[in-house]
Amino acid sequence: MMSLSSNRAEPSPGYGRRSISAGLFAAAALCSIITPAAAAEDDKRGGIIRYGHYQEPPCLYAGWVQAGYIQRQYADNLVARTHDGQIVPWLATDWSISEDNLTYVFKIKPGVTFHDGTVLDAKAIVTNFERWLSNDPDKVNRNGKLYIGEYIRSVTAPEPLTLKIELARPYQPFLTVLSTYFFGILSPTALERGPKELCEHPVGSGPFAVETWNHGQNVILKRNPNYNSAPATAKHQGPAYVDGIVWKFLKDSTVRYGSLVAGESDAIYDIPAVDWADAQKRFKVIQDITGGTPTRLQLNTARPPFDDVRVRRAFAYVAERRKAVEVSFQGSIPFNANGALSISTPEHLKDLADSYPYDPDRANRLLDDAGWTARSRDGIRTKDGKRLTVRLLYAGGSLITPDGVSVLQILQDQARSAGFDIVLKPIPQADWFAGKGRGIDDYEAQPAYWVASSAEILKISWRPDQNGVINANNASRFQPPELWTLIEEADRTFDDKVRLRLYEDAQRVIVDNAAVVGLFPLTVSIASQPKLKDIWISSRVSEPVFHDAYFEK
């Protein structure tokens, strides 16, 4: 067993360090006690943040990233991850990893309690792990299990404040994964109340406690006056400055931005593209480009016409995707050509940043080569009497914003000139997450994103079907054995350079085969009133953080 304090040496942007010593954490905590003057701290106290968000999640716990944003306010994680990829303390003040990378021993911060008074110790964390990995559909944390389920051999609490995790095989992104919102630690007492209560009223140990969820309107979050477990990434230790947050759901972008302009909101999420320039002048704007996969078109490689790589490539060449993104988002969101990873993901391969530029001639040649030579009267290509139709399903108004829909409409028009008939089919949010109407024969393309800190997302997106179980997250149905071999090898490789090369090779396989066509990354943008200070976004999963926020007096 080696100590991890010695392992935090040189920073390596984009790669999770194994540890950081308790010293840094203690120093940060100490600094917050002795400086600056307590009086200045008092000046920051008070007020309620009226925050206008966009999407309302179906549950306040785990699942979709929209729940994660709220979970970041009420729950703490075992570890945190800095913007440049270092793993730093949170509930775990220190940890060590065995030489074989199979055993992790964490020291848990003493004196932490959940909002309901339950003590947060190693045993409570064990209970959380047990639930995440449970086979009981009412208990399991599906996304959590997807990431770590296959690796965990045992999770135990040998001492009240010592947590021991043994892995069945090495998994390099383990700590990175534990730092994301899927793995927020909740009160075991509250967990026992069943899934409905867990969704409605989750109880964590974070800076704010969930008081009420008024469906369709808001979530009321109340300040936790006993908060003493802020991560090392926080700007201050101790309780939040403000008394609470009214987390409003304002789906209509005009209404949302209008509420900020009218002073009815102190901060809003997702600034509409049309108001982007105006917001820069009038408000404080912060933005984070989310890691993981960008919004990209997943082409169904298991069905015609996209079972032919030439047709997939033609589809990628056929539209001015860069220009479409620039025009639709009016500069508020960048273009993301490499559909395998978001441009902010540390392992994103820049060589693929210009893949499949607009080239209608090449698209037409590829389609001719693929045998789609005849045209129907309305100009759509046909082959053996079948039209070159692409049913494009998308979660309009939830995963795909109105600006994103504009990009799809531009693609639809431009692809038509090369003979593609794109049929846009919006799917309501609830149906989308229930998988309704999204069977593997129901579509040719689906745009979607998946939030993650780094390239560990590739495992989720590209895991092949196993033992007859279809991986619904691999909407491209693209599963060549060599791709899975590369990803699995990367995930168990601890040499940063070698791992990076493996992830890059995996991206090449994905992009060269045009299994996905990149569009734009998910971004989190927040515009706030000038008097509201120190909201920040936890990169790379882009969770808004209100713990440090305060109103300037």
Add this chain to the structure above:
Amino acid sequence: MTSTSDLISDRPVLPVQLLRRLADVVAVIRSVPVSVYLAAAIIMLYILAAVTPELLQSHAPFRTDLRATLQPPSFAHLLGTDQSGRDLYSRVVEGTRQSLAIGLGATALSTTLALILGVSAGLAGRVVDGVISRLLEVLFAFPNLFLGLLLIAVFEATTTTLIFAVGVGTAPGYARMVRGQFLAVKGAGYVEAARALGHPYWRIVLRHIFPNAMRPLVAMITLGFGQSIVWASSLAFLGLGVAPPSPEWGALLDAGRQFVTRAWWLEVMPGLAIIVFALSVTVIGRHLQQRLEGRVRVL
């Protein structure tokens, strides 16, 4: 009044008579207000747009132009362009067919439902009337578009669903009016007289009750047509309409909503298209209503 058979008879017509008839026609034409002619002309234009949109369009309605996005109205683009650089005027014209089809379909459906329910309630006796009336009262307890929203929640939002949603949603109102008309006419003196003369019931219904009860409904249906289009647009505006990039008027309003502070034409122009059409239909409907009620001399 002159019948058609008189006009085509072989009997020689004296110039004086001809002149008198011509004067009659002129008088009727003059009795119709200019606004009705204007409304009729506008509706003809809309019908033309629905039948052959390409005759009126200046651009291809689905053609995007990434170099001319969000352009205000100009000579190049009469009603401006949208976020993707599509010509708004050509899209409004293109959307006419779908919008009118939804309005027409919904009105036909609601009228059919209203006739079935209303006629049954009005003519089939107290028990049936009681059941149908209670049913209509229950339906009235919900907001007008509740049934429509329910249908859209259950089925996919397509043109057909929208027609059903609006048609079913507005039917109870018409049904109650139909019932009232039939009950009123049923008790009229001429129906009593026909009954006293020993005419069979079916004949009384067909010859006397039905035509007299339906007369005011013709105007109501005309008014309802314009209203249906407004309802359908409202649903589409709420995001419950047909899928993009359909230029159905309500869908255009929905798409333009987020630009309301920066590109006013995306909301105002499709809105005007709806208002002008609905107003024109209303003018015609009101005029028909007045004529059928005998307040204006009928040809």
